[in-house]
Amino acid sequence: MRVRKLQQRRGWAMTVAASILKPTLLTATSRTWIDGEKIPATGGCIVAINHISHIDPLLSAHFLYDHGRLPRYLAKSGLFRNKYLGGFLTSAGQIPVERLSRNAVGAYDAAVRAIEDGECIVIYPEGTLTRDPDLWPMTGKSGAARIALATGCPVIPVGQWGAQEVLPPYTKTPHLVPRKDIVMKAGDPVDLDDLLARAPGPEVTAQATDRIMAAITALVADLRGEPAPAERFDPRVRGVRETGNPNDDAAPRARRKRSR
Numbered sequence: 001m002r003v004r005k006l007q008q009r010r011g012w013a014m015t016v017a018a019s020i021l022k023p024t025l026l027t028a029t030s031r032t033w034i035d036g037e038k039i040p041a042t043g044g045c046i047v048a049i050n051h052i053s054h055i056d057p058l059l060s061a062h063f064l065y066d067h068g069r070l071p072r073y074l075a076k077s078g079l080f081r082n083k084y085l086g087g088f089l090t091s092a093g094q095i096p097v098e099r100l101s102r103n104a105v106g107a108y109d110a111a112v113r114a115i116e117d118g119e120c121i122v123i124y125p126e127g128t129l130t131r132d133p134d135l136w137p138m139t140g141k142s143g144a145a146r147i148a149l150a151t152g153c154p155v156i157p158v159g160q161w162g163a164q165e166v167l168p169p170y171t172k173t174p175h176l177v178p179r180k181d182i183v184m185k186a187g188d189p190v191d192l193d194d195l196l197a198r199a200p201g202p203e204v205t206a207q208a209t210d211r212i213m214a215a216i217t218a219l220v221a222d223l224r225g226e227p228a229p230a231e232r233f234d235p236r237v238r239g240v241r242e243t244g245n246p247n248d249d250a251a252p253r254a255r256r257k258r259s260r
Contacts, residue, residue, distance in 0.1 A: 036066065038189075048123050054170075137216050139232050161223040
């Protein structure tokens, strides 16, 4: 596992976060970092990762930090409403986004500016924790593709596995014993050159999104040592809610079925 020295100025928020979180993660987990040097050492880029646990941002931040980059996230706008947490996140360079709303365009503009300023933006293209029952990457949202097509920046796919053992989806109690191994693997930049040469439009964006998700899924399949499903899980087709805990609807649905 190679590490790369951080060259960016951390700022007070990142310094505080690193001093607290890194020792905690080193104690609570073991790490297998693979090909992290494929993340550009400098310049604007997108790191696109599959989403399997609420602890993912901490682990991916550790991965990027160990390879010389400070992560910038598109974070839920609700987190910024708390005066102190919002101030901390803003100082750490994080970007608020209102999911499934027209105001998400503001996050897009902010992400484009960050890329143009040479930042490394971390995006979970699925937009939320995967709804796939076996935790495979599901269909992606268009944000990462749109930002990449607008800026021409490299998109580095990253597959991860193990976070779900530390904190299973939609649970609150971490499982720290026995110590869990977190595996992250970076891939080659997603090839979008032919799409960059075409006029922007929904079809081009959809193709870019599919390529990004395909690259992430291939990395996850490699880490899991098994083939991915032939078709990615689509919450809209399956009638699964796109935000919040999808299990919250399970009991009401079961009661409605029994009452028929």
